[in-house]
Amino acid sequence: MLLDLKRIFGAYDAPVTAQLTFDLSGEDFPGYAVPEPVRASVTATLCGHVLELALTVEAKAVFECARCLAECERLFSVERVYSVREADLSDPDAELFFTPEGRLDLRELAYTELVLEIPSVLLCSDTCAGLCPVCGSRKPCSCRHETSGFADERLSVLKQLL
Ligand SMILES: [Zn+2]
Ligand SMILES: [Zn+2]
Numbered sequence: 001m002l003l004d005l006k007r008i009f010g011a012y013d014a015p016v017t018a019q020l021t022f023d024l025s026g027e028d029f030p031g032y033a034v035p036e037p038v039r040a041s042v043t044a045t046l047c048g049h050v051l052e053l054a055l056t057v058e059a060k061a062v063f064e065c066a067r068c069l070a071e072c073e074r075l076f077s078v079e080r081v082y083s084v085r086e087a088d089l090s091d092p093d094a095e096l097f098f099t100p101e102g103r104l105d106l107r108e109l110a111y112t113e114l115v116l117e118i119p120s121v122l123l124c125s126d127t128c129a130g131l132c133p134v135c136g137s138r139k140p141c142s143c144r145h146e147t148s149g150f151a152d153e154r155l156s157v158l159k160q161l162l
Contacts, residue, residue, distance in 0.1 A: 001018070001020055001022075001105075001106045001107060002099065002103040002104065002105055002106070003016075003018070003042065003044070003103060003104045003106055004101075004102070004103050005044070005051065005084060005089060005098065005102050005103060005104055006086075006089055006101065006102025006103070007102075008044055008046070008051060009046070009051065009086045009089075009102075012046045015043055015044060015045040015046075016043070016044045017041065017042070017043045017044075018041065018042050018106075019039075019040075019041050020039070020040045020041065020042070020106060020107075021037040021038065021039055021040070022037065022038045022040060022106075022107045022110055022111075023037055023038075024038050024059070024107075024110070024111055024114070027111055029061070029114070029115060029118070030115065030120040031063060031066075031119075031120035031121060031122065032061040032062060032063035032118065032120075032122060033061070033062050033063070034059050034060065034061055034062070034114065035060075035062055036059075036060050038057060038058065038059040038110060038114070039057070039058045039059075040055065040056065040057045040058070040106065040110050041055075041056050042054065042055050042056075042106060049085060049086070050083050050084070050085055051083070051084045051085070051086075052081060052082070052083055052084075053081065053082040053083075053084060053096075053104075054079075054080075054081050055078070055079070055080045055081075055082070055106075055109065055110070055113070056077065056078065056079045056080075057077065057078040057110045057113055057114060058075065058076070058077045058078075059075070059076055059077075059078075059110075059114050059118075060073055060074070060075050060076075061073065061074055061075075061076055061118050061122070063122045065122065065123050065124035065128055066121045066122060066123055067123055067124075067128045067129070067130035067131070068124060068128050068129075068130050068131055068138045068139075069131065070124045070138070072122070072124045074122070076114065076117055076118050078110075078113045078114060078117045080113055082095060082096055083095075084096065089102040090102070096109065
């Protein structure tokens, strides 16, 4: 959806608010996917010569835990406030990118902010211990091969010494 900032600057009388949903399921995200519609809201308020744009984006990321490979999902929300001056609309170096007609692509902006916000390496939990190198299940596993093997070896060396 394109937000017509030029028109808001030209004929402002009250804050402009919009609730939106975007389908970003076909977009390329690093290390996760966003299969469900993304909810966003934007409010544009003119304060003197500066238009304050408040954006919130809520998206559910679906990913594989980087340690144990479990399928997980997590909700992320992004809140950003941008300050736009009318001169920014035609300035290629402005913080935001506008179309030549002075419009802002909110879907593109939501996508960009999500990519910046969501880490590309995600874990099922901060304490995830990963997979057992012996049995391949999620730790703590029941095989105990790894630790008991070492203990037996050390014990037999000890026995020889005794
Ligand atoms: Zn995990
Ligand atoms: Zn194991």
